[in-house]
Amino acid sequence: MTTSPEPNAALQAELAEMAQHGTPVHGTPEKYKVAIGSSVGATVETYDFIGFGTAASLYLNDAFFPAVSPVLGLLASFATLGIGFAVRPIGGILAGHLGDRIGRKPILIASLLLMGGATVAIGCLPTYDTVGILAPILLVIVRIIQGLAFGGEWGGAILMTYEHAPWLHKGFLTGITQAGFPLGLLLSTIAFQLSTHLPGTWAWRVPFLLSAILIAVGIIIRTHVSESPEFEEVKEEGNIEKNPIAASLRNDWQNFFKAMGLRIAETATYAVAITYVLSYVRMHAPQNAGRTLPTLLTAAAIGLFATISWGALSDKIGRRGLYIGLSIVVIAWGFPLFRLLHVDSAGVMLMCMIISYCICQNGMAGIQGAWFSELYPPERRSAGVSLAYQFSAVLSGFTPFFCTALFEALDWKGPALLIVIYGVIGLVSALTTRETWGKERREAVRKHAEEVDAAVAATSGAVN
Numbered sequence: 001m002t003t004s005p006e007p008n009a010a011l012q013a014e015l016a017e018m019a020q021h022g023t024p025v026h027g028t029p030e031k032y033k034v035a036i037g038s039s040v041g042a043t044v045e046t047y048d049f050i051g052f053g054t055a056a057s058l059y060l061n062d063a064f065f066p067a068v069s070p071v072l073g074l075l076a077s078f079a080t081l082g083i084g085f086a087v088r089p090i091g092g093i094l095a096g097h098l099g100d101r102i103g104r105k106p107i108l109i110a111s112l113l114l115m116g117g118a119t120v121a122i123g124c125l126p127t128y129d130t131v132g133i134l135a136p137i138l139l140v141i142v143r144i145i146q147g148l149a150f151g152g153e154w155g156g157a158i159l160m161t162y163e164h165a166p167w168l169h170k171g172f173l174t175g176i177t178q179a180g181f182p183l184g185l186l187l188s189t190i191a192f193q194l195s196t197h198l199p200g201t202w203a204w205r206v207p208f209l210l211s212a213i214l215i216a217v218g219i220i221i222r223t224h225v226s227e228s229p230e231f232e233e234v235k236e237e238g239n240i241e242k243n244p245i246a247a248s249l250r251n252d253w254q255n256f257f258k259a260m261g262l263r264i265a266e267t268a269t270y271a272v273a274i275t276y277v278l279s280y281v282r283m284h285a286p287q288n289a290g291r292t293l294p295t296l297l298t299a300a301a302i303g304l305f306a307t308i309s310w311g312a313l314s315d316k317i318g319r320r321g322l323y324i325g326l327s328i329v330v331i332a333w334g335f336p337l338f339r340l341l342h343v344d345s346a347g348v349m350l351m352c353m354i355i356s357y358c359i360c361q362n363g364m365a366g367i368q369g370a371w372f373s374e375l376y377p378p379e380r381r382s383a384g385v386s387l388a389y390q391f392s393a394v395l396s397g398f399t400p401f402f403c404t405a406l407f408e409a410l411d412w413k414g415p416a417l418l419i420v421i422y423g424v425i426g427l428v429s430a431l432t433t434r435e436t437w438g439k440e441r442r443e444a445v446r447k448h449a450e451e452v453d454a455a456v457a458a459t460s461g462a463v464n
Helices: 009-021 031-058 060-064 070-086 088-101 104-124 134-151 153-164 167-178 180-194 202-222 229-236 244-251 253-284 286-317 320-340 346-374 378-397 399-410 413-432 439-463
Strands: none
Touching: 009 439, 031 060, 031 070, 031 104, 031 134, 031 153, 031 167, 031 180, 031 202, 031 253, 031 399, 060 070, 060 134, 070 088, 070 134, 070 378, 070 399, 088 104, 088 134, 088 153, 088 244, 088 378, 104 134, 104 153, 104 202, 134 153, 134 378, 153 167, 153 229, 153 346, 153 378, 167 180, 167 286, 167 346, 167 439, 180 202, 180 286, 180 346, 229 378, 244 253, 244 378, 253 286, 253 320, 253 346, 253 378, 253 399, 253 413, 286 320, 286 346, 320 346, 320 413, 346 378, 378 399, 399 413
16 A cells, blocks of 8 residues: 655645635635636637637638638638737736736626627628628727637636635636637537528628627626635735736746747647638538538537546646647647548548547646646736736637648648647647646645545534
């Protein structure tokens, strides 16, 4: 029988400090409610934001950029998609600052309202045939609003969950929140699949208009979620940073660049392997064009459980080693993916979607919530994670645009090479980022939890 290693004195002191001033070792009584509430909001935000990517791949070039060639129209459509990503850092800066100044909860509600209003507006926009050049201008404006709102979403949702979660299961609980993203993708894909046969512009308008239902549900749930206990503790102790953004860049700049690299490997790979692939198959592998949305739908359904499972796995074996392994998978997957997309087989197409989404993207996303949060102290955590997460989105947002241009220069090898490059960025970042949930820490926390349980049982027995 093996024995658990004794934690060192510094780690014991840290755990004692956490027990006194942080989240209880078993989390707060609202931990699951908070995780689900954050997940529902993430579902709504992703439905709106990812829905635009699907529409950009399939419809928006014809509706808003018909005056140019199909390739230029697709480039313009993807550029509009990228603009939303480009302004996400601004939303992240505002939300990160306010999240550390006034709390996580107000930011979550505001970002959801802003995103929802912009998305419904997209469903009401006039097309180029109706108002000419004004149509793409209006599309860009609402896309910018979407980007600002989405920039404020992730940090608040993840931190609310992380700071309510049990010490031993922070990966699992933040994985539940991250699962809101595949759920949003699932619902968005269902909406676009069902609307395919609608006449005219209704094929892309209806999915955007339907988001109003999700917005109402999300607002109701989020207004009944309590504020983060760790933020409340920071506020009570008077440790609120006057300028969290500046403090984070000054003290945590290395983590900022490392987390950006970790994020790029996940979200930019998604932009190639999912968003760009939708249009790539339609234009260059038409025998599989009718299979893309159904197989993506299946992968998104599996992704609900895959994301949570990856987060839970990181609780058991650590964050860093798992991320290194997934980065290697991404590097190895780029070239085989684009060859397999030409195979006339529903099974092969499904395999491509599952590897691209359920392993590469879901795996990295499932780990990020806990790992990123553990890299920053509570008083500037919102600023730190929001900055890294949203600045990486700039490159990711323009990735489908890059892919289209690279294909024109290098054929399919261009976008395949881009996946490999993103995987290398993730691997280097993972190798240089510290492990926040290593074996010694896991065993120390587990031992502390057992001591807390024993103390509670002893107290309960004495009372009885």
